[in-house]
Amino acid sequence: MNTDQPIIQIHDLYYRYEKENVLEDINLSIPSGAFLAVVGPNGSGKSTLLKLILGLLKVQTGEIKVFGEDINRFKERHLIGFVSQKANSFNTGFPATVYEVVASGLTKKVGLFKFLTSGDKQKVFEAIESVGLTKFINRNIGDLSGGQQQRVFIARALVSDPRLLILDEPTVGVDAQHVQSFYEMLEQLNKDLGITLLLVTHDIGTISNKVTHVACLNKHLYFHGNSHEFEHFQEHGVSEFYGYDVNLLTHEHHHHHEGVKR
Ligand SMILES: Nc1ncnc2c1ncn2[C@@H]1O[C@H](COP(=O)(O)OP(=O)(O)OP(=O)(O)O)[C@@H](O)[C@H]1O
Ligand SMILES: [Mg+2]
Numbered sequence: 001m002n003t004d005q006p007i008i009q010i011h012d013l014y015y016r017y018e019k020e021n022v023l024e025d026i027n028l029s030i031p032s033g034a035f036l037a038v039v040g041p042n043g044s045g046k047s048t049l050l051k052l053i054l055g056l057l058k059v060q061t062g063e064i065k066v067f068g069e070d071i072n073r074f075k076e077r078h079l080i081g082f083v084s085q086k087a088n089s090f091n092t093g094f095p096a097t098v099y100e101v102v103a104s105g106l107t108k109k110v111g112l113f114k115f116l117t118s119g120d121k122q123k124v125f126e127a128i129e130s131v132g133l134t135k136f137i138n139r140n141i142g143d144l145s146g147g148q149q150q151r152v153f154i155a156r157a158l159v160s161d162p163r164l165l166i167l168d169e170p171t172v173g174v175d176a177q178h179v180q181s182f183y184e185m186l187e188q189l190n191k192d193l194g195i196t197l198l199l200v201t202h203d204i205g206t207i208s209n210k211v212t213h214v215a216c217l218n219k220h221l222y223f224h225g226n227s228h229e230f231e232h233f234q235e236h237g238v239s240e241f242y243g244y245d246v247n248l249l250t251h252e253h254h255h256h257h258e259g260v261k262r
Contacts (some may be wrong), residue, residue, distance in 0.1 A: 005068045007032050007164050007196045008053060013062035015048055022048050026062070026221050030213070034192045035197045039204045040217035046200045047085055049217065051169055053198070054082055067163075081157030083150070085168035098144070099137050102127055105156035130193065146173035147182060158189070159215050165189065166198045178240060179203060183210050213253040
């Protein structure tokens with residue numbers, strides 16, 4: 001794989017479910033190794049954009065390239081891991097252990113996880129280790145906290161060795177106290193394993209010192225750039241972008257920016 005080539009390239013993308021566009025004129029490139037946060041109000045098209053990148057929705061107008069390949073021709077699905085916005089509403093009565101849930105991430109490859117090779121099992125252990133859940137490996141998933149369950153789904157997405165991990169609001173159900181360590185875990189996946197991360201979040205304040213890039217979406221891409229450029233944008237453009245939601249973007253490290261709440 002050519003690591004100089006952007007992982008995702010989006011050109012002139014528009015999308016509509018019905019008459020009205022929910023995405024317009026999107027141009028975005030995600031470099032290999034980036035940790036990109038996509039922020040935007042409810043209904044701004046964030047999940048729609050992810051579904052297009054994942055090939056769950058078909059491109060209508062414009063172009064998406066993944067790993068240099070047009071999305072319509074892209075076959076190597078295992079290179080992309082996904083944790084959906086609804087993963088946290090998982091039925092907690094489901095009788096499966098952490099090990100079994102994570103192993104089920106391999107079933108596309110091996111059919112039934114009963115027949116895992118020792119190499120596959122090793123991958124399952126490593127994925128569980130990388131989200132910090134080794135001591136819960138045999139626990140029923142229903143007996144974990146919401147934040148721990150979310151980590152199980154990340155491990156499940158990691159088990160097939162993705163180069164890109166896409167997460168749609170993974171901290172819903174993670175309390176304020178644990179959000180920080182949750183993002184530290186993501187930062188480790190990005191830095192230590194070199195996995196490119198695409199994260200939809202409302203916690204931009206908490207995360208702005210962890211991500212490498214930020215994209216602000218509200219049908220249009222109002223901003224995208226690296227963290228430094230985002231600081232500048234925060235000082236100048238953000239209140240127009242978020243309106244009353246501007247508080248979401250303030251951060252303990254950015255108290256001197258509170259003047260942006262014009
Ligand atoms: N299947 C669908 N059919 C019709 N309209 C849809 C469908 N899915 C989403 N929409 C509409 O598209 C727009 C963008 O939705 P999307 O789910 O992408 O927003 P979002 O930014 O992820 O919002 P949230 O922060 O609430 O998750 C919304 O107006 C939504 O109502
Ligand atoms: Mg969404």
